[in-house]
Each structure stands twice: as structure tokens, then as C-alpha cells.
Amino acid sequence: MTTVVFYLAAVVALATALAVVVQANPFVSALALIGNLVALAAMYLLLEADFVAAAQIIVYAGAVMVMFLFVIAYIGPRSQVGTRRGRPWQLWAAVVAVGAILAEIALADGGAGFGEAADVTAAEGEPGFGSPQAVGEAFLTEYVLSFEVVSLLLLVAAVAGVVLGGGQRPQRTRRSDDAEATNAVSSRRGASAAMVEAEIAATRAGGAPRPGVGVDR
């Protein structure tokens, strides 16, 4: 049963991973990536890492991918720009790189290094390893400092988002630029005007009042 699920998940993971790269339509790529993440979550379940599997579904397949799709929808027609073909040598370089990585894995696994090592890890003895309780306890005891530093990381991301997304020099732009900017952005990007409105409103709610945030982008 486990073997069947493993191979099923493996096939799905490989196929969707390929689709992510090969598909010309970014929307399809993003959907394939969701499939890939779900297949990987199935693998984690097989490894009895239920917490990681759940987190994978909720955070990656859920939140992160919704944002991806949102961005793709927002950028719209301009997405075609990136799909032109690369130079032929890039293809060959990629093939060589993939070959090198495969060779490395084969070499490392040749002496059954991975299999053996997996038997002697600390993970072995502890019951409940990888369960939500164990993960939660690890976060608040052994790794509490790293856990807190990650929250700083989120703070940095928020500050950076405000600074980089919030346009610049609020006193330079006039209030009348507002409507103009909204029109320009929405027609250029092919996104719905409502979405742009909402974004501008959100930026404003988040920081100090800044007229004309859309102007500089």
C-alpha cells in the first residue's frame, strides 16, 4: 500500500514539476506547482511527518500559491515576455548540470550512504517525532531563539514591503494624480481597476497617508 502511494505520488510530483517548467502559460505552470506541492505533501505523510505535510498544504499549496496566482492575474498579458526561448547552449549547460547532480546523488548513494545513515539518526528512537506536539515543543524550547528571529524576519519583510511598495516622496505628488495613476496602471497592466483601487487603499491604510502611491510604478 505504502509503495503504491509512493510511486503514485512520485509520478505526479515528477510530471507536475516538468509541467511547471515546460508550460508556456504561467497560469498552468502555477496550477501544476500546486499539484507538485500536494504530491510532496503525500510523501511527507508517508514519512509520518504529519505536521510538515499539513503545513505544506496550508502554507504552500494554500497561501503562497494563491498569492502566485494573484500576481499572475495582476501582471496579465505581460507574462508572455518571459517565455521566449533561451540560447541553445543554455539547454546543453542545463543538461550537463542535471547530469552532474544525478552523478553526485548516485555517487553518494553508491555506498548505500543515504540508506545507512538514515538508520542512525536521532529521529529513530523518539516516539512522536515530527508530530505537531513535538514540533511545537521544539519551537518553544530548543529552538526558541531561532523561532523568535524568524518573527523578526517577518517584521523585516513587512517594513521592506511598505518601503519598496509604497512609492516614494509623498510630498512630491499631487492629489489630482490619483485618478490618473489608477487609470494608467489598470489599462497598462490589464488588471481590473477594482484590484488596483483596493491595493492603493490597502497601502494607504498600512502606512501614513501617501497620495498617489501608484504613480511611480
Place this chain on the structure above:
Amino acid sequence: MIETPNLQWSALAPDLVLLGGAGLLLLVAVLLGGRTQRDVAVFIGLGCFIGSAATAIAIWDFGGGDWLVASEQLRVDRFGNGMRVIVAGAGVLTLLVAYGWDRMETRAAEFVALLLLAAVGMDLLAVANSFVSLFVALELFSITLYAMCAFDLTSRFSLESSLKYLVLGSVGSAVLLYGAAFLYGATGSFRFDEIAAALGDGAADDRLALAGTAMVLAGLAFKISAVPFHQWTPDVYDGAPTPVTGFMAAATKAVAFAVLLRVLLQALPAQADQWQPALATLAILSLIFGNVVALAQTNVKRMLAYSSIGHAGYLLTAVVAGSELGSSALLFYLAVYTAMTIGSFAAVAAREREIGGPVTLDTLRGWGFERPYLAGVMALSLLSLAGFPLTGGFLAKLVVWQAAVDADYTYLAVVGVVATAISLGYYLRIGFALFDRRDGAEPTPSVRRASGYPMVLAAGALSVVVILWLGLYPTDAIDWARDAARPFALGR
């Protein structure tokens, strides 16, 4: 009942000072605006960096010994505290250089807050004792720097440099993380001391451990920008706003080397036979490639970027030695390097503001007569980078080579000497351009007054003081470095 971890707050004090300042600044960003905001933000930032350095020195004086903090995730020792002082010094200089930057008139509080948070990440990286805290600290300052690179929203190059740094830096981080996972698989621990113990017990030749070591080294080589992991360096250094470039070049390189030394000597000493030749190769490649390609540059920021790749080679030489002498040489070198790097970028920043464009050899021509003090700072920084006698850079190179010869890596010292001779070619070219008075060598006119000139000059003066102090009276500093580096040696 879950046992609560022992967080020894006093050992974290230098980081908490910075963190508190960052929190305060985010309030300042809301309450104040314009130039008041800038002045207050820079004042708070300077206070926090000085406070951080002072607490780090206090911990050093207090014994500073080997404190394993936060469930053994951090090792607060003298080496770590020395690095904290270097990071704080880089922060002070960066703030002074950034003061007159026009973005500081709109986003000063956020910029200084990000700078402080980056410094927190760097401090934590310097005292990390496990791959978990290492990775989290590394990402904290890396992501902060990605944002700071893009700070100049009107410049395409700034945005481009940020994106390139983000993509390539993420690849480096991912490789590092993958390697750490391999090492965990081989040893069952993320902690450096436990990994060292497990590898010493015979796991050193395990293929899994070797693959992990190789990937960790590759990941860290990205951060120290050693050839062939250097591709991001010229574009990012060139495109990023100059104050950010200076901070990145000095502080990032310093802590990345600190953590490289810690990982190699505290987690992977059992694999020294593998990593020593690998790093020696990287050192030679960086020395030759960085210095030769720098010769062909006319843009000063790009030239300094290649020079920083070359310096990664000298610093790697100290790491390869794997001895107490090598580690103390590394610490000494990093202290000098921070001062001379930011010193030269300070002058570039001032000139950039005057002419409103990129600083090249042509636009620097004759500038020495217009701004003798700042040009003097730049000339001295460059001489120190080139390793002229009486400057800190000379002694730093000397101790590095001494360590290499002592550890039977004489050929690295020889390559280093050759590379230094090559490097004179471009360092002196900048120096000559600065004080070029030939006919027809009209200086490029300044289109506007350099804003924040006194502050930039203050930064330059501070760097000069450090360079000359470490060059003329190095005994104290070398003693401190030796004191800090004592535990960092291969047991032979």
C-alpha cells in the same frame, strides 16, 4: 512539565540594544517626517551601534568566555564579541555615509531600522552554534540586504541589483540548507559541537557527511563571494546604493568569514583533509581572478567589487591555515578590511552625489584638488587595500601569509604576493586619477553640492584612524585577536 530553555539575556545584550533601536525607529517613522526624522533616526542608529559595541566589549571584559546560550544554539565567545564590535563599527560608518543620501529625506527611519535589523542578524550569525541558528540569522540579514539594495526606487540598477542578489543569494542559501540537512542525516545533530563529535567518531568519511560539507562550503562561498561563486558581486555592488554597498562589502563579508571559520573549525575539523585543499583552490582562483579582472574596470564601484573578490582570497588563505595564528590573522584582517572598504566607498558616495552619476576613473580625475581631505581618505584606504607599509592592510596581509607559511601552505602566500603586485595596478590607477593635474585633464564639474559632506568626512576620518592605528600600533589589536582566536585551531 516542559523544561524552559536558559536564555542568558546578558549574553544577547549587544543584539537586544540594536533590536530595541529598530523598534523605536519604526515608531519614529510614523511620528516624525522629513529632515527631523532623518536626524533623529541617524542619532538613534549611532547610539544603538555604539551601545552594541560597548556591551560587546563589556562582555569581553567580563570574562566573555564560552557561554553556550539558548539551549546551546549560540556560543557567545570572544571571537563572536569581536565580530559584534566590527559589525557595530561598520554600522556607525555606514550611517555617517548614508546621512546625505537623498532617500534619507523620505525613508530615513525605515532605512536605519533595516540596517539595525541586518546587524542583529549578523551578530547572531557570528555567535551561531548550530545550523538552525546559523541559517535563520543568515536569512535575517540577507533578506534585509535584498530590500536595502532596492532602496533607490528611481534607479533601475538598484532594483536590478536587488533582484540579482535575491535570486543568487537564495540559491546560495538553499545549497547551504541542503548541505546542513545532509550533515544532520550523517550525524543526527545541527549543533556544531555535536557534529564535530560525531564526525570525529568515524563518520567523517561518510559520503553523506562529505556531500553535506561540500554543499555547506559552496553555500558559504556564495556569501563570501569567492570565485567561482562570485558572479553576483560586481553587478550587486555596482547597482546597490553606495552606502548599502559599503555595508554589504564590509560587514557581510566579515560575518560570513566568521561563520565559515566557526563551521570549519568547530563543526568539521575532522574533515580538514578534505576542505583545506578545496578552500586553497578557491583562494587561488579568487586571488588571481579578482585582481586581474579588476585591472580592466573603469567604474570604481565595479573595481572595488572585484577587489573584494580578490580579498576573499587573502581571507581564505587565513582560514585554510586552520591554526590559531590563521584565525587571529583573519579577525585582524577583517577589522582593517571593514575600515578601508567603507573608507573608500565613503569617498565614492560623496563623488556620486556631486556629479549625480556613476563614479569612473574619468570622473575622479583631478578630484583630489577639489576635495583634498576626502580624496586623501580614499587614497589611504586604497593604499591599505593594496597593502602598503604603515597601513593596517600591510600588517594584515603579513600575518595572513605568516599563518599560511606556518601551516605549510607557502604556495598560497606566494600566490598572494603575486596577486598583491597585480592589485597595485588598479589601486594606484585610482590614486593617480585623483591627483592628476596634466593638461587636458579637466576635472568633471560638480553639478551640485555633495549633501552631508561633513558626515561623510567624519566616516572617512574614523576609517583613517582605524587604518593607521592598526598599521602603526597593532600590538594591542593583535593580542586581542589572538585572545579571541584561541579556540579556533585544528588539533594537531
